[in-house]
Amino acid sequence: MSAEYTPAAENDRIRVALLGASGKMGRRAVEAVTAAEDMELVAELTSTDPLERVLEAGATHVVDLTVPDASPDNVAFAVEHGLHTVVGTSGWVQQRRERLQAQLAQHPQVGVLIAPNFSVGSVLASAFAAKASRFFESVEVVELHHPAKLDAPSGTAVRTAEMIAASRAEAGVAPSPDATERDPDGARGAEVDGVRVHAVRLRGLEAHQEVLMGGPGEQLTVRHDAFDRGAYMPGVLLGLRRVAAHPGLTYGLDGYLDLD
Amino acid sequence: MSAEYTPAAENDRIRVALLGASGKMGRRAVEAVTAAEDMELVAELTSTDPLERVLEAGATHVVDLTVPDASPDNVAFAVEHGLHTVVGTSGWVQQRRERLQAQLAQHPQVGVLIAPNFSVGSVLASAFAAKASRFFESVEVVELHHPAKLDAPSGTAVRTAEMIAASRAEAGVAPSPDATERDPDGARGAEVDGVRVHAVRLRGLEAHQEVLMGGPGEQLTVRHDAFDRGAYMPGVLLGLRRVAAHPGLTYGLDGYLDLD
Amino acid sequence: MSAEYTPAAENDRIRVALLGASGKMGRRAVEAVTAAEDMELVAELTSTDPLERVLEAGATHVVDLTVPDASPDNVAFAVEHGLHTVVGTSGWVQQRRERLQAQLAQHPQVGVLIAPNFSVGSVLASAFAAKASRFFESVEVVELHHPAKLDAPSGTAVRTAEMIAASRAEAGVAPSPDATERDPDGARGAEVDGVRVHAVRLRGLEAHQEVLMGGPGEQLTVRHDAFDRGAYMPGVLLGLRRVAAHPGLTYGLDGYLDLD
Amino acid sequence: MSAEYTPAAENDRIRVALLGASGKMGRRAVEAVTAAEDMELVAELTSTDPLERVLEAGATHVVDLTVPDASPDNVAFAVEHGLHTVVGTSGWVQQRRERLQAQLAQHPQVGVLIAPNFSVGSVLASAFAAKASRFFESVEVVELHHPAKLDAPSGTAVRTAEMIAASRAEAGVAPSPDATERDPDGARGAEVDGVRVHAVRLRGLEAHQEVLMGGPGEQLTVRHDAFDRGAYMPGVLLGLRRVAAHPGLTYGLDGYLDLD
Missing domain, CATH: 3.40.50.720 (NAD(P)-binding Rossmann-like Domain)
Incomplete structure (x- = not known):
């Protein structure tokens, strides 16, 4: 005080x-x-x-x-x-x-x-994803927004991927495994600091993000939905x-x- | 008989x-x-x-x-x-x-x-997606597989997108709205017959697919998970x-x- | 005309x-x-x-x-x-x-x-669930609404469960397997015509429903979200x-x- | 050492x-x-x-x-x-x-x-849920398991609910709002230390848990899937x-x- x-x-x-x-x-x-x-x-x-x-x-x-x-x-x-x-x-x-x-x-x-982002849930989600991702072999980010959005991926998704990459680098975790040999149309999405990021645009949505982490026999998902302001x-x-x-x-x- | x-x-x-x-x-x-x-x-x-x-x-x-x-x-x-x-x-x-x-x-x-695909759930999911997608402004496909998969997107995702595109064409539905102006790294994924398809690779997964359909104020999702053979x-x-x-x-x- | x-x-x-x-x-x-x-x-x-x-x-x-x-x-x-x-x-x-x-x-x-329900997505979701549920051993319904709702489960969930039950009865499908012996506090939810229905109440939500269908090694999920009127x-x-x-x-x- | x-x-x-x-x-x-x-x-x-x-x-x-x-x-x-x-x-x-x-x-x-639970993902999920739940008005737990499980809810779900309840009590958070007046068949599930817990049983699943947290206009979801041992x-x-x-x-x- x-x-x-x-x-x-x-x-x-x-x-x-x-x-x-x-x-x-x-x-x-x-x-x-x-x-x-x-x-x-x-x-x-x-x-x-x-x-x-x-x-x-x-x-x-x-x-x-x-x-x-x-x-x-x-x-x-x-x-x-x-x-x-x-x-x-x-x-x-x-x-x-x-x-x-x-x-x-x-x-x-x-x-x-x-605060660049006042959504408590979004800030928590990114922090949890960064913290947890070092314990999993694989991690990818999917962000979903309304179709009027001009940029892909979203700024929050980029920051989340950067936080994840930094956390994994600090812990010495190898890149997510990926045997893809053929992907002629770019279905595997963008790569941000070595982390795959996918952007979905859908009428009816506002701002949503999902971080998927996977290891042998298990998956951890942290998802945030912002339905409105x-x-x-x-x-x-x-x-x-x-x-x-x-x-x-x-x-x-x-x-x-x-x-x- | x-x-x-x-x-x-x-x-x-x-x-x-x-x-x-x-x-x-x-x-x-x-x-x-x-x-x-x-x-x-x-x-x-x-x-x-x-x-x-x-x-x-x-x-x-x-x-x-x-x-x-x-x-x-x-x-x-x-x-x-x-x-x-x-x-x-x-x-x-x-x-x-x-x-x-x-x-x-x-x-x-x-x-x-x-049968090219013996999964009842997968066949139902694709059929439902094709049928429903004509009633929504937006539709995208997300497929998720184990990281040893060589192709992206999956054959099932391609067929699903083709079925969706055909259904929407028949009903005269406009393409999904998308105002994206900047997507330098390809976060918006592949386009199959005008339908966006995203491919996630994650250790722990087997074969999964989600079709997301969105209209004003609502979303319909059809998801299939194949956990094993x-x-x-x-x-x-x-x-x-x-x-x-x-x-x-x-x-x-x-x-x-x-x-x- | x-x-x-x-x-x-x-x-x-x-x-x-x-x-x-x-x-x-x-x-x-x-x-x-x-x-x-x-x-x-x-x-x-x-x-x-x-x-x-x-x-x-x-x-x-x-x-x-x-x-x-x-x-x-x-x-x-x-x-x-x-x-x-x-x-x-x-x-x-x-x-x-x-x-x-x-x-x-x-x-x-x-x-x-x-029309008791003018949401195209909701009507499609219930119809798909009824049609598909006869091909799966297990089916349960989860509805999620804002916390001001007075009734549980929702009317739509009850109708969906009834449609599922009728479809399965017509096809001669056995009840969903359930070995539960101890459930002192009722975690298994309500039973509507033999179909388990769960009601979640959460601030921030409007009206959502998920039908989960499961068979050996696979799951089919049909979800509808109504974010607003x-x-x-x-x-x-x-x-x-x-x-x-x-x-x-x-x-x-x-x-x-x-x-x- | x-x-x-x-x-x-x-x-x-x-x-x-x-x-x-x-x-x-x-x-x-x-x-x-x-x-x-x-x-x-x-x-x-x-x-x-x-x-x-x-x-x-x-x-x-x-x-x-x-x-x-x-x-x-x-x-x-x-x-x-x-x-x-x-x-x-x-x-x-x-x-x-x-x-x-x-x-x-x-x-x-x-x-x-x-360790009562050796799943890193499950332990992280419960810890995140406990930490985050104090920032949201509403929180509920949904656990999903194979239909041969004898107890409902699962031990992990009970422990997660207890951790959530303790975290919210420490922060002085009010109980999740719930206006339910009529729930004749128990669709609202079990209550563990004031936290609603729902148990789904579905063929094809192994051990899964979702913690849903909601506030005005937003939702945070932490989900863990254990597909096998x-x-x-x-x-x-x-x-x-x-x-x-x-x-x-x-x-x-x-x-x-x-x-x-």
């Missing part, structure tokens, strides 16, 4: 200011924070509102769901005023994160969470509840999930 | 002669026929045994699980002697089937079943039980499954 | 009047019909609108998504005026259907479809497109799906 | 004596150890062989796959002679384990692993490779899997 944040009573609710309240994610977050019994939504800002409204409303926490151009200034403002901040905006490349860390060094009790809200709330206890910058929801 | 096959009593058991009894499939078939209460295994022949043993043993039905070079002569012999025959040997290309049909025209009450035996027994009631040549187990 | 329905040209669009347009299903149907290129939504009625508006708008087809108390009068009115009708309202017990059939006898060219719209549209070609009363979408 | 075990060279192979070599698991273990490049199978004992053969053969490690009556004496003998031991025999209740720990206190460099061998080999580095008694394979 930050010294800059001194609630009158232990049981006081988290006072949340939401930046980007009119976006798709923002509107969902408005609903989620409003419904959370341990939180109070004290300010909803859109791009035309002055940041001072956050202070006037007495917020203790900020959620930034804006755009890459606005996010760094928003977060700098929040940190400057001792407010714990949860960031779901993209574009936080390393250089930006380093600048933020320099600022946070001046505010040692403020916590900031920047609501999937990201538990991660936002979890971030708000834990950010004060994690001063400094945390990148990735993993750090809050007690995975190690 | 063939006139050439006149059992003493309605309840008599099917008297089976098994050709190719020492092969992998053959040994399984020996077990399966022996265990079937309505059948009697009266002869087990290997490649060195004379075909006359089939007649000496009083067989009424023959199962041919031999090799492509031997199978046509075996079947011709069986038909010549009025024995209903179930064939699991590969290599029965169209020309061979036509020659057999010519012979069967002389023996109008003899039934022969040649035992999966083909119910199809062999079903063939033996029904072949006498299907005089002439039947190609594919589908014809015995009341699918239409 | 009904003689009472004489379009000016072959390519004329289906002119749809929607009763119950303000309900949950109704609003979805408004969107779906509006988006269908071969249809025109000519009237949207709520409970306070007079039925004559259907005629004034020149509708050729009616969709009834109202309430059990209103539906019989709505359908009688539509039939009286020669309009083909698709009904998604519940409460059409046998007595009501018989009265409607009597009326339809006077209007031999009018088609009415009453959109799942029912393709069935409503399919009904509208085919109802004129099916004069008289059809009960259940199955009759339109060319399943036999 | 135990001081009592002084290999001539770092790269020496693990010298394994196998007790219970003629049982079902034992025969599999003979194959697995023989195939492992870093191991040498120096002795195979059945119930009539004197334990001294283990010493004569120069074993450094013992695998006990015998029967509950013989296992404690076997393990005591191995520990007495400074041999690291991996135990797959059942019946090691707490009292027996305490007696063994007392003996191990006298041999501080000897390692013993007793081969599934337990990687766990036995992993135990042999790591037991010398874990002096004292380890109960459960979890302790070797770097899960925390």
